[in-house]
Amino acid sequence: MHRTLRWLRNIVVTLVVLLLLFAAAVYARAEWILRRSYDEPLVSIPIPTDSASIAEGGRLALVHGCRGCHTNTLTGEFLVDDPLLARLVAPNLTASVRRYSDPELVRIIRRGVRPNGRSVWAMASEMYAPLSDADLGRILAYIHSLPEAPGPDPMLRLGPLGRFGITVGQFTSAAALVRETDSLTAAGASRARESPTPRAPTWSGHPARSATACGSRGSTRSPTSGSRRVTPLSSLPTSSRLARRWAAAS
Numbered sequence: 001m002h003r004t005l006r007w008l009r010n011i012v013v014t015l016v017v018l019l020l021l022f023a024a025a026v027y028a029r030a031e032w033i034l035r036r037s038y039d040e041p042l043v044s045i046p047i048p049t050d051s052a053s054i055a056e057g058g059r060l061a062l063v064h065g066c067r068g069c070h071t072n073t074l075t076g077e078f079l080v081d082d083p084l085l086a087r088l089v090a091p092n093l094t095a096s097v098r099r100y101s102d103p104e105l106v107r108i109i110r111r112g113v114r115p116n117g118r119s120v121w122a123m124a125s126e127m128y129a130p131l132s133d134a135d136l137g138r139i140l141a142y143i144h145s146l147p148e149a150p151g152p153d154p155m156l157r158l159g160p161l162g163r164f165g166i167t168v169g170q171f172t173s174a175a176a177l178v179r180e181t182d183s184l185t186a187a188g189a190s191r192a193r194e195s196p197t198p199r200a201p202t203w204s205g206h207p208a209r210s211a212t213a214c215g216s217r218g219s220t221r222s223p224t225s226g227s228r229r230v231t232p233l234s235s236l237p238t239s240s241r242l243a244r245r246w247a248a249a250s
């Protein structure tokens with residue numbers, strides 16, 4: 001009896017030690033991924049100041065979904081608030097435009113990279129990589145025109161499920177998704193060059209716009225021609241889907 005108890009105790013101790021080792025490994029691996037630094041240049045773009053451009057920027061912020069995640073007034077809100085998964089804020093952009101320089105904002109939005117080199121998470125940067133300087137300039141002009149209002153600051157705290165998801169590749173950083181999109185776009189462009197049939201025109205010529213405006217990233221129909229159009233973005237696990245997955249899991 002004594003012996004059986006000793007055996008049981010040894011098994012329990014071994015299981016607890018293995019569990020702790022596993023948890024430590026998941027934590028360390030997720031931390032390593034979160035701290036990864038991305039080298040992306042700062043780019044200056046013109047920011048218009050006229051009222052027509054500012055009004056158009058407000059419209060673009062709506063159709064591109066900024067006002068969906070960051071709220072209609074762009075003052076931000078918790079996107080995920082679940083201690084097991086994550087506590088993640090889509091921050092108050094009326095404060096962000098006063099916190100960062102315009103080239104830093106451009107790099108966050110189009111490349112998913114913060115001033116400290118780390119990636120943002122669940123921000124839809126891979127959709128915005130193809131945004132033209134003119135359109136992004138108008139969006140920034142609109143955000144600059146808003147008075148600073150109260151709203152949540154950036155917050156990204158991962159719970160055990162969030163860390164596990166990052167470790168096994170279920171959740172991918174915005175900067176990594178932008179790079180995946182770059183390579184898919186390059187592959188798509190070279191396929192298009194080889195293709196003997198002319199490609200159907202895309203609405204405004206950029207995939208993020210047609211993707212958000214249709215309300216479905218999976219759409220392969222071009223609104224201008226009705227013919228089939230393959231967009232590399234539609235095949236990606238995008239940040240917004242990630243946000244929805246996080247929201248659904250929480």
Ligand code: HEC
Nearest residue numbers: 065066069089090091096120121122123124154156240243
């Ligand atoms: C799918 C939801 C989503 C959409 C759409 C989205 N964002 Fe974000 N954005 C986020 C989240 C979440 C963060 C915070 C990420 C983090 O902390 O890692 C963020 C961060 C940012 C930041 C950094 C803010 C700071 O103070 O650190 C800027 C700037 C930003 N977004 C601008 C935009 C703009 C402009 C658009 C539209 C062109 C947009 N976002 C669309 C979710 C979104």
